[in-house]
Amino acid sequence: MTETLYLSSDDVDGLATPAEYVDAVRDAYRQVGEGAPAEPRTKLVNDEPPGMLTTYAAVLPDTGAMGGYMYSAGFGARDAWFMSPLFDADSGEPLALLDGASMNPYKTGAAGAVGVDALAREDATSLALFGSGAQARGQLKATAEVRNLETVWVYSPTKEHREEFAGELNTELDAAVAAVASPAAAVEDADIVVTATNADEPVFDGDLLDPGTHVTAMGQYDPDKRELDHTTIERATYVPDLRARATHDAGSFLSALDAGVVDEDHVHAELGEVVAGVQPGRTSDDEITVFDSGGTGVETAAAAYLLYEKAVDEGLGSTIDVSPASQALTGQ
Template sequence: MTETLFLTSDDVDGLATPAEFVDAVREAYRQRGEGAPAEPRTKLKNADPPGFLTTYAAVLPDTGVMGGYMYAAGFAAEDSWFATPLFDAETGEPIALLDGASMNPFKTGATGAVAADELARQDASSAAIIGSGAQARGQLRALSTVRDLETVWVYSPTKEHRESFAGEMDRRLDGSVAAVASAAAAVEGADIVVTATNASEPVFDGDLLEPGAHVTAMGQYDPAKRELDTTTIERATYVPDLRARATQDAGSFLHALEEGVVDEDHIHAELGDVVAGYEPGRQARDDITVFDSGGTGIETAAGAYLLYERASAADLGTTIDFAPGSEALTGE
């Protein structure tokens, strides 16, 4: 038997700061740029009841772990559950199993922040946030660790939601956070634009982007999801988390391909290539850049290992036993 640490969402909630997630995810994407294995998600859909089962994973050899997500969303319960196994990258033994619910916005937000740090202007000081849910919170909190944000404009369709979000974030962050009445009002003049929605149609007009703006889109993990219009894709230096994702489930990029405004050569580089220094990020002050974040095992394994280390040091969690295949398959 192998002893494995089981960590609930409550066990790991609050164990790491947004800045610490950013550091862990940056290191993981450096490893990806150096050749660490990672693949896009596999998504199995169900029609009745509607839902999907998703898996994705990565190996982080320098960190010494491998793992990722398996999660279900929708179905009759109309909710989601995130199981996060971690394995030792040398022995293959399971070292932890985490409930990934509370980690999800932080590791995803950290990925957006790593990309913004590479692609946004160094003097970027204003941001637009489209969305007001947990993912929007994770994105903004992480982003504020890599740029000194003086002004943040928030838009989501429900007035009460955007005002509540703005009030909460205004108290938490150093800069001013205010709700606005339209996506156009949020985007116009913003140095950094973050979309954190489940939209199937573009959430702002790409012509509104100022020269030099950076966009992080994190709600584009399905061909039917499309936060960005073709104008934004066409104008931008386009960087996905994984190159293979761009032609598999990156809805806005796929739509731009179908319309013929870009081809596959429009993919500038993977984020890991930029973090590792093999490809340039921003090349000119007036460039518009886009990071397409659909979710990978890279940030998931990195975030989970960070929490595993913290939980182990704090003596949190419950030990469970896993039987190796040699025992399970040869028992009488």
């Protein structure tokens, strides 16, 4: 038997800071940029009852861990469950099983922040945020760790939601956070634009982006849905989290590709290549950049291992026994 740690959502909630998530995820993408294996998600969609089962994984040899997510959403209960298995990258033994729901906005936010850090101007201080849910909160808090934000303009379609969100974050961050009444008002003069929505269609007009703007889009990972319009993709130096995602489930890029606005060579690099210095990121202050973040096993495995180490140090969690195949298959 192998003793494996089980960490509940309560065990890991608040266990790591946004800065710790960002550091772990940055290093993970550096490893992928240097050749560590990671693949885009596999999403299986069921018609009746409607729902989806999704998996993705990555191996992080320098971290010493590998793992990812398996999660279900929809189906009869109309809810979602996130399970994150974590293995030792040397022995292959299971280290932990995490209820991954509470870490989700922070590990995804950390990936967005790594994209901002790699591609946005160093002097970027203003941010336009589309969305007012948990993912938007994670993106904003993580981005505030990599840039000295002074102003944040928040837009989401429901007035009460955006105002409540802005009011809460205005007290939590050093930046001035305020709600605005339109997408155009959010994007105007923004150095950084972050989309964290469930929108099926573009949430702002790409013609409104000033030269030098960076865009992080993280709300859609479906070939038929997109947060960014063709203009944004065409104007930008385009960097997905994983290169293979661009033609797999990156709806904004796929729509521009299908329309003939760009071709596959428009993919400049994947994020890990920029973080590792294999490919350049931003090359001028006037360049528009896009980081297309659809969620990968890279940030998931990195965040899970961060939480695992901190939980071990603090004596959190419970243990379960997992039988190795050599024992279970032979009965010995």
